[in-house]
Amino acid sequence: MDLSPLQSSPALLALAAGVLGLMVGSFLNVVIHRLPIMMQVEWRTDCAEFEGREAPQADPLNLLTPRSRCPSCGTPITAMQNIPVASWIALGGKCAACKAPISVRYPLVELFTGLASALLAWRFGWGPALAAGLVFTWALIAASAIDIDTQLLPDRITLPLLWIGLLVNVFGVFVDLRSAVLGAAAGYLLLWSVYWGFKLLAGKEGMGFGDFKLLAALGAWTGWQTLPLILLVSAGAGAVIGIALIWLSGKGRDTRLPFGPYLAAGGMVALVWGREAVIAYLGHFPA
DSSP: OOOHHHHHOHHHHHHHHHHHHHHHHHHHHHHHHHHHHHHHHHHHHHHHHHHTSOOOOOOOOOSSSSOOBOTTTOOBOOGGGGSTTHHHHHTTTBOTTTOOBOOTHHHHHHHHHHHHHHHHHHHHOSSHHHHHHHHHHHHHHHHHHHHHHHSOOOHHHHHHHHHHHHHHHHTTSSSOHHHHHHHHHHHHHHHHHHHHHHHHHHSSOOSOHHHHHHHHHHHHHHOGGGHHHHHHHHHHHHHHHHHHHHHHHTOOTTOOOOOHHHHHHHHHHHHHHHHHHHHHHHSSOOO
16 A cells, blocks of 8 residues: 555645544544443452352443444444444434434544544654554543543553553653653652642542543653643643533532543643643753
């Protein structure tokens, strides 16, 4: 296959990455829906084994099988009904069999994954940075949506993301390895310190351990230099959006809100524009 047109045309590469992102977004919807269920089954099994009783029976479920189906009526979704974004529009946002509504989140995840993938292609061009950046972005999208649904950031996403970031930067794709290791350690310890400080002062937890691991992963990818930028973006976005959501829902200010999506937004900003932002502020990118 001749890939030279993709290498020579930024617009064509961005288009191809966008189409790929749409298809990956469809799979991410499966991950977002099934991974928490798989985790719950594992927890019940572990609890049963610990208590010395028989594990509860559960239907076989993983990220590949069984085929996607309507959650309301169980009708399998055909290939023509699974075209990213277009199928949802063509079906009017409803199941073809039972006419139950299909959440708008499905096409939104697909569309956002496509647009983010195209942005990365336009920013980094053809090469290792694009391939690594796509993995980074897709993992953050899945983790963010799961956190919104369950207020959990699965270790199955955050820990591999951390190690992949370190391995990527062994070759200096985004930052040097020293900056990546310091970023991972500092990212974890920063939120760990905030967690314990808040708990000692307020007598309650302010965030989950998954947030520590996610910021560690972001530090491994983008380096310790961008951690202030990540925290600034995530805290700012979290404050504005969080206050708006609490006001719109009519709930109290003690309402727990997931912080993972805001960290992910900060991580994306840091990956795409972090070096330029640090240089603009400090005049250089410290080693």
